[in-house]
Structures are given as C-alpha cells and as structure tokens.
Amino acid sequence: MRFSSLPTESVRASFPPLESGPRAVRALAKAAAEAAMAVGRVANAVDRAATLVATALCNERRLLFLGAGTSGRLAVLEATELWPTFRVKADAALAGGQKALVRSVEGAEDDASAGGMAASALRRGDVAVGVTASGVTPYVDGALRMARRRGAATILVTCNPRTKIRAGVVVALATGAEPLAGSTRMNAGTATKIALNAITTTAAAKAGKTWRNRMVEVLATNAKLRDRAKRLVQELGEVTASQATRLLRETASAKEAIVMARLGCGAGEARKRLKRGSIEAAIRP
Structure with a gap:
C-alpha cells in the first residue's frame, strides 16, 4: 500500500508556516471550521448510522466502538460519555489496550486479529462502530469483518472517502490534508468527534432519550x-x-x-x- 496517497498523509498546499504565530493560529481555526463542515456534507450517512444505533438502543443490544490511535481514543471517549448523558451503556475497544489511552502503542493498529477478537462477542442486533481516520487501519478492518460474521450491524467513520473497509453504513468525511501533514488529531480528529457526537445524539433522540432538546436521562450525581x-x-x-x-x-x-x-x-x-x-x-x- 502507498500510504503517501492517503488524504490524511498529504501536505496541505498554501498553508502558512506553523511558526508564523497569530497567522498560523487563524489558519488552524479556519481549517478546523472547514473540517466541521465535512460532517454536514454526509448528513444522510450520519442519519443512517444513527438509525442503526437507535434500533440497537431500543432493543437493548450492545454498542461497541473500536479504533486505534487518535481515532480509537475518540471512540473510547464517545462510549464513555453515553452513560452520564443518556444512560446508555456502550463498550469500547482500543488497539493496544487501556495503556494506549495515555501512551502510544506503536504497531497495535496493524493487528487485524486483535480487532477481530475485540468484536468476537457481538451478536445479531448489536452494532459495531469502527473509527479510522486513514481508512486503512487493519485493527478496525478486522473488527468490522468479525462483527459482520457475527451478524452485527456495522458503521465505519473515516476521513478517507476512498476507503476499502466495508461496513453497512460508511460515514466518509472529506477533511483532506492536515495542516501538520499526517497529524490526524487535527482536522480529521475534529470532524470525527463531531460525526460521532451527531450519530449518538440523534440516535438517542430517535430512541426517546431526549425530549425537547433536553437531557432528560441526566444522572444527578453532583x-x-x-x-x-x-x-x-x-x-x-x-x-x-x-x-x-x-x-x-x-x-x-x-x-x-x-x-x-x-x-x-x-x-x-x-x-x-x-x-x-x-x-x-x-x-x-
């Protein structure tokens, strides 16, 4: 595979030097805003993904988020936030395990079999959400392959519209090249987080877990x-x-x-x- 051809590995043309102070800050903010707009352009796919998740919630089935690196950490964050916000129990699997939350575990994303193992307990009616900015992560591919084999519904959130990873619903965010080439924690991460928020929030609304745009499932713990x-x-x-x-x-x-x-x-x-x-x-x- 020629990784240099991936959108997330490209060099962003005409971007000011990152050493240029306020000029760079303004350009970074503009780029992030443009990345956010990528979510709106795939609103129909986001809504289809939300419908799959809502169906699982209504049937009290399992919801599993998976990913590696920045994408995996965003997957863990999304799963973690669902309980205090909507009283929805969700699981997450991060390539490299829990230690990868705070320290990079190099090579873990290349382990497709580990991804498959993470999804091996899924059943029909469950939903697996794979998150990969590059769209080529073997860990996520392995997980979604196993999820399909187990009869679970599958969703892929990626920033590579040309991804070859298969899923029932593909949310392909065209965020393009990063201001810092290859750093998917930037625009790709921003758009991915917005997309995940949109999927889970609208899914919760479809499942009756909000009312009049209020968090009626709030856990009053403080x-x-x-x-x-x-x-x-x-x-x-x-x-x-x-x-x-x-x-x-x-x-x-x-x-x-x-x-x-x-x-x-x-x-x-x-x-x-x-x-x-x-x-x-x-x-x-």
Whole structure:
C-alpha cells in the first residue's frame, strides 16, 4: 500500500508556516471550521448510522466502538460519555489496550486479529462502530469483518472517502490534508468527534432519550446535575421548584418525574408509561 496517497498523509498546499504565530493560529481555526463542515456534507450517512444505533438502543443490544490511535481514543471517549448523558451503556475497544489511552502503542493498529477478537462477542442486533481516520487501519478492518460474521450491524467513520473497509453504513468525511501533514488529531480528529457526537445524539433522540432538546436521562450525581434535574422537571413538567424537588425525592429519574408531573401519577405508573419509548408517547392519553 502507498500510504503517501492517503488524504490524511498529504501536505496541505498554501498553508502558512506553523511558526508564523497569530497567522498560523487563524489558519488552524479556519481549517478546523472547514473540517466541521465535512460532517454536514454526509448528513444522510450520519442519519443512517444513527438509525442503526437507535434500533440497537431500543432493543437493548450492545454498542461497541473500536479504533486505534487518535481515532480509537475518540471512540473510547464517545462510549464513555453515553452513560452520564443518556444512560446508555456502550463498550469500547482500543488497539493496544487501556495503556494506549495515555501512551502510544506503536504497531497495535496493524493487528487485524486483535480487532477481530475485540468484536468476537457481538451478536445479531448489536452494532459495531469502527473509527479510522486513514481508512486503512487493519485493527478496525478486522473488527468490522468479525462483527459482520457475527451478524452485527456495522458503521465505519473515516476521513478517507476512498476507503476499502466495508461496513453497512460508511460515514466518509472529506477533511483532506492536515495542516501538520499526517497529524490526524487535527482536522480529521475534529470532524470525527463531531460525526460521532451527531450519530449518538440523534440516535438517542430517535430512541426517546431526549425530549425537547433536553437531557432528560441526566444522572444527578453532583450539585450541578441535581440542579439541572430539578430545572428539567420544573420546566418540562410545568410545576414549581418545590414540587420538582418533591417529585425527585420519589424517583431518581428526571424522566419519570416529568411524566409524574405532567400526568399527576406515581412513579410506578410513569415507569410503565415510559415503556412506550419516550416522554411524548408516555403522556399521551
């Protein structure tokens, strides 16, 4: 393989010297903004990926993010953030293992068999999300091959529109050459993070884990989040602050408390109604 032909390995033409101070900073910011626009250009693919993830969430199936290097760390970050944001349990596999989170493990990305092993417990109905900026990472290719063999749905997020890695949905971000040639932690990393955010956030919304653009699944584990939960119940439940506080004493779930407030019912009835899939469905007659 000629790695020099990869978009992420190319040299960005007409970019100012990185030593040029404020001029370089402005150019870097502009390049990052352009990378972000790449996500919007593949909105349909992002939405298809979100639908696969939402289906898995609704059926309580496994969601696995995989990658190597910067892409792998972004995969781990996405999986980690889903529980406190949406109460969604997700797993992540990083080439080189946990130590690769803080220190580069050279060569780990070339191990396709390790990727396959990471995905070997997947089953039909599960979803594997492979993340590779270059679009040629053997670890990710091996993982998605195994996921398909196991009957799982597959998603690939890459910054190489010419990737040969197969997946049910390919989110190909045309971010082009990096300001620092080959450094995919820059534009590719920015676009990848935005794409992952878009996939999981819209998937959670499709699965009824948001309501009116609010984090109704919030875990109230600290002072800030307890206050947020109270405000959510007060605003969306259309009750006073003291009523919201009382409802949150009866249930630890802001989502349940909102339904209780809207319908004047108890926690058990709210929980039963939420099995319909969303707050909107739960409060319908």
